[in-house]
Amino acid sequence: AQSVTQPDIHITVSEGASLELRCNYSYGATPYLFWYVQSPGQGLQLLLKYFSGDTLVQGIKGFEAEFKRSQSSFNLRKPSVHWSDAAEYFCAVGEYNTDKLIFGTGTRLQVFP
Amino acid sequence: GAGVSQSPRYKVAKRGQDVALRCDPISGHVSLFWYQQALGQGPEFLTYFQNEAQLDKSGLPSDRFFAERPEGSVSTLKIQRTQQEDSAVYLCASSLSRQGEAFFGQGTRLTVV
Numbered sequence: 001a002q003s004v005t006q007p008d009i010h011i012t013v014s015e016g017a018s019l020e021l022r023c024n025y026s027y028g029a030t031p032y033l034f035w036y037v038q039s040p041g042q043g044l045q046l047l048l049k050y051f052s053g054d055t056l057v058q059g060i061k062g063f064e065a066e067f068k069r070s071q072s073s074f075n076l077r078k079p080s081v082h083w084s085d086a087a088e089y090f091c092a093v094g095e096y097n098t099d100k101l102i103f104g105t106g107t108r109l110q111v112f113p
Numbered sequence: 114g115a116g117v118s119q120s121p122r123y124k125v126a127k128r129g130q131d132v133a134l135r136c137d138p139i140s141g142h143v144s145l146f147w148y149q150q151a152l153g154q155g156p157e158f159l160t161y162f163q164n165e166a167q168l169d170k171s172g173l174p175s176d177r178f179f180a181e182r183p184e185g186s187v188s189t190l191k192i193q194r195t196q197q198e199d200s201a202v203y204l205c206a207s208s209l210s211r212q213g214e215a216f217f218g219q220g221t222r223l224t225v226v
Contacts, residue, residue: 036217043117044204046214046215046216051212092155098161099212100161101148101156101158103156105155
């Protein structure tokens with residue numbers, strides 16, 4: 001069965017530091033992969049997505065992610081974190097035939113000044 | 114409207130009560146999804162509509178859950194005889210087409226007491 005694992009429940013970084021959030025997936029074919037961000041009381045906002053082609057994808061707010069098929073990973077990165085990046089981050093895999101998203105359990109990012 | 118709108122934002126129901134949650138998708142969006150997000154978890158798929166057709170309801174946890182989208186726009190998720198385990202945030206998402214970006218509403222937080 002398809003699944004998404006986000007091994008880090010909670011990450012704390014200092015403002016200006018680099019960030020990497022881990023995501024591993026289990027899917028039978030080439031997956032559609034997504035990263036969403038959820039701020040308190042807000043809906044999910046799409047940061048970036050991978051469907052095919054270049055394995056390094058750029059997203060909004062300075063985020064990027066790299067698809068590594070050999071490692072079944074799609075880690076999210078940002079070179080310099082801002083205090084406003086504090087939120088919950090969800091990795092998801094999309095099914096081809098149904099379009100539904102399968103989400104990981106999320107990583108809560110805390111940013112210290 | 115400008116985004117996906119869900120109402121009510123908060124709902125407290127007594128155990129055994131029926132509830133109805135409404136989703137107004139972005140105008141013209143063909144696909145509509147419902148997800149359930151328990152506290153501290155990622156969203157879990159409930160059901161999917163393409164226009165008025167409910168193409169996938171595999172995620173509905175029991176026959177107490179029912180969703181409809183009779184005219185292919187507004188959707189209602191109904192939960193009959195609510196139980197405590199139904200307490201969660203219910204998220205609605207819509208997309209313009211298959212495999213298009215899914216835009217999420219802010220969700221309805223249901224608390225069953």
